Amino acid sequence: MRRRAFLKLTGTAGIVAAHRAPAFAQGTRLHIVRWVDFIPACDVELKKQAGEASKALGADVQFEFINANDLQPRITAAIQSQSGADIIHMLHNWPHLYENGLVDVSDLAEWQAKEQGGFYPQSEAYTKVNGRFMALPHSIVPGLVAYRKSWFDEIGVTTFPKTYDDLRTVGAKLKKKGHPYGQTLGHTFGDAPAWAYPLLWNFGGAETDRSGKTAIESKGSAEAVKFMTAFWKDACDEGGLAWDDTNNNRAFLAGEICATLNGASIYIAAKRGQDKIKDERGEPLVRDIQHARLPAGPAGSWSYHTAFAHGVMKYSKNPKLAKDFLKWFHGTGPFGRWFEVAEGFSVGATKQWERHALWNSIDPPMKGFRTAPDNSRTMGFAGPPSAKATEVYSKYVIVDMLAKGVQGASPEEAVRWAAGELRKIYGA
Amino acid sequence: MIIERRWKKWVYFYIPMTVFVIGTLFPFYWMFITAIRPDAELYRSWRAANNAPFWTFHPTLEHVRDLLEKTSFPYWIWNTFFIAVVSTMVSLFCGLLAGYALARLKFPMAGTLGTSIFVTYLVPPTLLFIPLADIIRSFQLGDTPWALILTYPTFLIPFCTWLLLGYFKTIAKELEECARIDGATRFGAMIRIIFPIAVPGILSAGIFAFTLSWNEFIYALVFLSSPEKKTVPVGVVSELIRGDIYFWGQLMAGALLGSVPVALVYSFFVEYSVTGLTGSVKG
Numbered sequence: 001m002r003r004r005a006f007l008k009l010t011g012t013a014g015i016v017a018a019h020r021a022p023a024f025a026q027g028t029r030l031h032i033v034r035w036v037d038f039i040p041a042c043d044v045e046l047k048k049q050a051g052e053a054s055k056a057l058g059a060d061v062q063f064e065f066i067n068a069n070d071l072q073p074r075i076t077a078a079i080q081s082q083s084g085a086d087i088i089h090m091l092h093n094w095p096h097l098y099e100n101g102l103v104d105v106s107d108l109a110e111w112q113a114k115e116q117g118g119f120y121p122q123s124e125a126y127t128k129v130n131g132r133f134m135a136l137p138h139s140i141v142p143g144l145v146a147y148r149k150s151w152f153d154e155i156g157v158t159t160f161p162k163t164y165d166d167l168r169t170v171g172a173k174l175k176k177k178g179h180p181y182g183q184t185l186g187h188t189f190g191d192a193p194a195w196a197y198p199l200l201w202n203f204g205g206a207e208t209d210r211s212g213k214t215a216i217e218s219k220g221s222a223e224a225v226k227f228m229t230a231f232w233k234d235a236c237d238e239g240g241l242a243w244d245d246t247n248n249n250r251a252f253l254a255g256e257i258c259a260t261l262n263g264a265s266i267y268i269a270a271k272r273g274q275d276k277i278k279d280e281r282g283e284p285l286v287r288d289i290q291h292a293r294l295p296a297g298p299a300g301s302w303s304y305h306t307a308f309a310h311g312v313m314k315y316s317k318n319p320k321l322a323k324d325f326l327k328w329f330h331g332t333g334p335f336g337r338w339f340e341v342a343e344g345f346s347v348g349a350t351k352q353w354e355r356h357a358l359w360n361s362i363d364p365p366m367k368g369f370r371t372a373p374d375n376s377r378t379m380g381f382a383g384p385p386s387a388k389a390t391e392v393y394s395k396y397v398i399v400d401m402l403a404k405g406v407q408g409a410s411p412e413e414a415v416r417w418a419a420g421e422l423r424k425i426y427g428a
Numbered sequence: 429m430i431i432e433r434r435w436k437k438w439v440y441f442y443i444p445m446t447v448f449v450i451g452t453l454f455p456f457y458w459m460f461i462t463a464i465r466p467d468a469e470l471y472r473s474w475r476a477a478n479n480a481p482f483w484t485f486h487p488t489l490e491h492v493r494d495l496l497e498k499t500s501f502p503y504w505i506w507n508t509f510f511i512a513v514v515s516t517m518v519s520l521f522c523g524l525l526a527g528y529a530l531a532r533l534k535f536p537m538a539g540t541l542g543t544s545i546f547v548t549y550l551v552p553p554t555l556l557f558i559p560l561a562d563i564i565r566s567f568q569l570g571d572t573p574w575a576l577i578l579t580y581p582t583f584l585i586p587f588c589t590w591l592l593l594g595y596f597k598t599i600a601k602e603l604e605e606c607a608r609i610d611g612a613t614r615f616g617a618m619i620r621i622i623f624p625i626a627v628p629g630i631l632s633a634g635i636f637a638f639t640l641s642w643n644e645f646i647y648a649l650v651f652l653s654s655p656e657k658k659t660v661p662v663g664v665v666s667e668l669i670r671g672d673i674y675f676w677g678q679l680m681a682g683a684l685l686g687s688v689p690v691a692l693v694y695s696f697f698v699e700y701s702v703t704g705l706t707g708s709v710k711g
Contacts, residue, residue: 031653038671066654066666073557077650081561083570085653141671178475190672245672254473265673276468280476 028059030321032310033085035068037344038265045341049334056328059321069189075101078313079420086316087326090309092393093126093378093385095135102134103312103319105326109133112330116350122376123307123349125385135309136326137349138335139342142305142372143194144291146266148257150279151179160259160292164202164227167295170321171235174258181235182257184243185228185403187396190306191245193379195261195294196399197304200224201377202297207392207422208383212420215382216401220299221415225405228298232406241403253277253285261294263306264345264369271363295374305376307349344369388425397421455682463491463681470676474475491591491677492685495606501682503656504663511659512641519637522581523588526632528618530589531596532604542593549586553646556582564651575651576659580641587640588633595629596622631700639690660686 030053037043046063053061064085066074069090074305079101095102109127113119123137128158147160151174171181184192200206204220232238237257240247248260253270260266267289270277274284294303310329312322328334332352340358344366347353359370378399380389392398401418406412462470464487472479495501530542560579569575599622607617623630648659658666664682668675 036666036670038592038673064655066649067669067672070649070666073554073646073650077557080558081565083565084560246674249672250471253471254476256473256475263671265671273467273471276466277471278468344620419576428499 023122028318028321028384030057030059030061030087030318030325031064031085032062032087032089032325032346033064033066034070034089035071035091036065037342038263039268039342041341042346045338049329049338053325053328055322057321059318059325061325066310068251075417079315082315084315086314086318086322087281087310087312090127090135090311091306091381093387093390095127095133095309095311096129096385097387097390098141099129099134101314103314103316103323104132105133105136105312106133107135107177107325108323108326108330111327112136112424116332116348117352119280119350120304120307120373120376122373122378124311125378126307128196135311136330137307137309138330139308139339139346139349140373140376141308141346142369142376143261143263144293144368144372146258146289146291148179148255148279148288149290150288151177151258160290161295164199164231164295168227168235171231171258175235175358178329179258180237180239180262181231182237182243182248182251183232184240184245184248185399185406186241187399188242188244190263191243191261192396192399193393194304194306196402197379197381198294198302199228199297199402200398201302201381202294202300203227204297204299204371206382207380207389207398208426210382212380212383212386212388212426214419214426216418216422217415221401221418222411223298225402225411225414228402229405229411233275241406255280255285264291264343264366267291267363267365269347270342273349290365293368293372301375303372303375304376304379305373307376308346309349347373391425395421395425397425452606456687459680459684459687461585462676463684464488465677466490467677491675491681495678495681495685498659499667499678499682500656500663501660501685504660505686505689507573507657508642508659508661508686509575511580512638513640514573514632515577515584516637518577519581519584519588520630520634522585523592523633523637524623526589527583527592527596528622530593532601532618542590545586549583549590553583553644557646557650560647561650570651571653571657573652573657573697576641576644576647579647579651580644584640588637591633591636592626592629595626595632599625628700631697635693635697636691642686642690 031154034046038223043063043065050061050063068091071091072094074084075088075094075098078088079098090098109119120140123140127135127137133405145160152158152160152170155170155173155177157170158389161170167181174180183195185196186192200221203216203224205224206215206220209215237251248257248262249266249269251257252260252262252266262363267286270284270286270289274286277285279285294301309325312326316322335348336356339346339353339356344358344362347369349358354370359367378385378389379393380386383389397418401414404417409417461482461484466486466488469484469486470620514555526545528546530538536671560582564570564575564579567578603621603625604617607621608614612620643661644659645661645665648662652658652662655663655667659683664679664686668679668682
């Protein structure tokens with residue numbers, strides 16, 4: 001036996017005998033910043049996993065949880081000062097924004113996709129920048145329409161409307177009975193764009209063409225504004241212009257609206273507080289909640305679901321440890337345990353998780369979340385989800401285009417305004 | 429003797445004052461009522477029968493208990509208090525010396541320097557936090573209270589200096605000159621004559637500096653990472669806002685308990701504070 005082969009063999013044997021990976025320098029700390037999960041038990045599970053990972057990797061793994069809205073200031077400060085957490089949670093297409101501050105994790109992405117059945121398109125598009133994965137896709141929080149089954153039944157509608165026109169008709173009837181549809185058109189990061197973008201796409205509109213040039217001035221865009229204006233007047237709670245992401249949750253749980261586009265948080269909050277949150281008959285509200293996909297428009301039935309990933313920061317002094325941790329953390333064991341705790345609120349970034357046993361035992365209204373991510377487009381469509389697409393998203397141009405229509409501008413005026421704003425960003 | 433009609437007193441004093449007092453105190457009342465309202469009432473529709481949005485029939489301390497037992501709120505209160513007190517003392521000390529120098533000493537560019545100090549106060553923290561993060565990293569102060577004790581004076585010292593500069597200018601120079609004729613040094617006159625007269629101004633600057641430190645958010649968010657090292661504004665938001673669900677009862681309990689120390693400070697020194705702001709010196 002050669003010397004190298006001997007060393008390799010005995011080294012591996014030692015590791016196996018010790019039941020742990022080789023330790024990094026003593027006291028090495030790995031700091032991971034994530035959003036505060038909607039489900040507290042998920043964060044508890046991660047803290048537990050931090051202990052396991054510390055043992056497995058021979059380093060001190062620590063999670064820090066902060067509000068989702070505060071992630072970007074932290075990332076900006078970290079990159080500018082070249083210090084901070086080793087791994088940071090990335091939402092949407094942030095890897096495109098922070099490309100220069102992130103480590104290439106293509107090797108890990110290749111491994112994860114191969115092991116877990118391939119990524120959903122939006123997870124791949126949001127993390128793959130110029131052919132390289134700059135963050136490792138982790139999960140997706142899908143958005144479906146939560147609605148009050150009994151109120152729809154009362155007007156003879158036993159399944160959720162399949163088209164936007166049907167939704168308008170049904171919504172108008174429910175509004176007359178004092179149960180309007182709840183939708184925000186405010187400047188709020190989740191629910192407003194998740195409604196506005198699909199509406200634009202489903203009526204045939206698009207922000208840009210495939211080459212990334214502004215393409216909003218189209219018949220489809222004008223039709224989307226026209227629908228929104230009529231839908232707002234006929235079916236919606238008209239106070240929604242000022243709502244943020246929390247208002248529709250509160251309004252739904254308070255029995256003020258018949259339906260709203262949201263993650264599973266409404267259902268899970270109602271389930272968790274079923275002894276306190278009741279419907280008008282005094283029954284737990286959770287029993288009257290059902291979920292459905294967004295209806296279809298003339299051009300399809302696309303949705304926007306929020307993708308999450310983990311980025312290894314380039315300034316990290318422990319990039320190898322960070323990548324080793326991600327390989328452990330995104331592996332089927334630890335991820336599977338977290339996925340089970342999430343109860344369908346978060347789903348995997350890869351298709352394997354559609355086949356997980358959780359879906360057999362989960363409450364029937366939650367089953368729709370299993371395959372929800374399969375119809376998601378990305379911001380910037382039909383162009384790439386570039387940093388400019390994020391600027392459009394952050395400035396709420398698409399949301400405001402619809403809001404302008406609702407506030408009295410003609411569809412053509414609203415679209416012309418949006419085109420002007422997009423040209424300022426895209427330059428053409 | 430001027431006899432005022434009663435209706436005039438009502439129209440010009442009592443009614444506007446009542447509106448003002450209600451407007452000012454209502455947010456605190458709302459925090460209080462939300463903090464003691466059970467979840468079942470928090471999620472009840474405003475349109476529901478027998479709904480009582482402005483009071484509760486079933487008060488509970490459940491949210492306060494959860495806040496104190498399930499979060500690190502006691503740590504956050506202590507951190508916030510420690511950081512606010514130390515940074516206020518540091519800023520007040522620097523502001524006193526700088527304010528006195530700018531008000532009393534004659535040196536080239538004194539006026540321009542005074543204005544420049546004030547202008548630095550106007551630079552928003554959202555711009556400053558990036559270069560400051562670099563400094564904190566160089567000093568290896570990240571995730572320690574000293575990161576904030578070092579950065580808060582960047583906006584507190586200009587604030588204190590400007591406030592005290594104005595106050596010192598209202599104190600007659602003759603008082604100091606008399607002391608100096610009697611043999612006091614400039615420093616002695618400053619300590620024994622000017623500072624005691626300026627106590628309302630100093631307390632006023634201190635109270636406002638304490639409040640600004642207590643409520644600061646962006647630096648505390650960026651420079652502190654461990655849950656038990658956070659301050660009240662950051663800790664409450666991090667732990668009690670989860671995605672699109674707000675834990676309103678605990679949030680309001682946190683806001684209410686978090687505002688108690690500031691309210692106490694104000695109530696003890698309210699008279700000085702008013703005098704300090706109006707800049708009036710009684711001869």
